[in-house]
Amino acid sequence: MIEVLVNGASGRMGSEVVRSVMAEEGLAIAGAVDPAAAGKDLGEVVGIGHNGITISPNLEEAFKVKKPDVVVDFTSPKVIYENAKFVLSHGVNMVIGTTGLTADQRKELSEIANKSGANGLVAPNFSLGAVLLMKVSAEISKYMPNAEIIELHHNHKYDAPSGTAKLTAEKMAAARTKAPEPDETKESLPGVRGGKYEGITIHSVRLPGYVAHQEVLFGGYGEILTLRHDSLDRKSFMPGVMLACKKCMTVKGFVYGLENYLE
Ligand SMILES: NC(=O)c1ccc[n+]([C@@H]2O[C@H](COP(=O)([O-])OP(=O)(O)OC[C@H]3O[C@@H](n4cnc5c(N)ncnc54)[C@H](O)[C@@H]3O)[C@@H](O)[C@H]2O)c1
């Protein structure tokens, strides 16, 4: 049995992960951390009834109770780097869904993991559809380098652009064989054209009602190709998270993107 600790256990994603781990063959809950629900019964917090597991206030306290095989982290861009340093330096495998780690931070975490022997995955999106959207977008970029990304999320999201939009743009820019043509527009309202990653414009929409959605628009000679993915429910991320909890036990190293565990 793989023992999983869920960090951010009372959050939107964390509570879904707790319920999924409990239902998943081969996985068990080793512990849960969330300062917002510390001292409370985990089962009651995630809505499945009393289960006798008390939520810890931080990782240090949780590791004193039981050191897990894997930590799954869905917390906040504000705390993820410190969380990951703690977990990986203790030689514990880590599945990171929290967005906001920079390339430099991922490199440092990889070095810490290599030293301690821990494995890890950073995946800005665990839904299969979103991973496929990124893969196909990179392929299309070889032929249609002029592209814009529109990502649409709920209004409680902390960061912009989304981690998914950033990884999509990175993959597209890396796959391109020619530079996109610049547009001739001058903004009369600052920011109205969105942000740019290597010539790819990213627009971030935040509205109540959305979960997680992304469009990639490619412009060509008299034609437009539009791709769209919609996560309509946080359940869409759960098969990917469950797979990652299992794969990180055996796949060596610290990797970026769920595709590393699919291929
Ligand atoms: N990779 C994916 O597929 C995916 C999917 C959805 C969300 N996300 C990302 O996951 C993160 C969390 O999203 P959410 O919607 O669940 O947020 P949320 O605000 O609902 O939940 C975050 C939880 O973390 C807790 N927390 C804050 N600081 C903590 C700390 N130091 N230690 C432990 N817990 C702490 C909060 O109390 C809260 O309960 C965001 O970065 C979001 O972008 C990724």
Ligand SMILES: O=C(O)C1=N[C@H](C(=O)O)CCC1
């Ligand atoms: O709800 C969020 O926040 C999400 N964040 C991810 C991102 O930033 O890419 C994607 C899934 C939902």
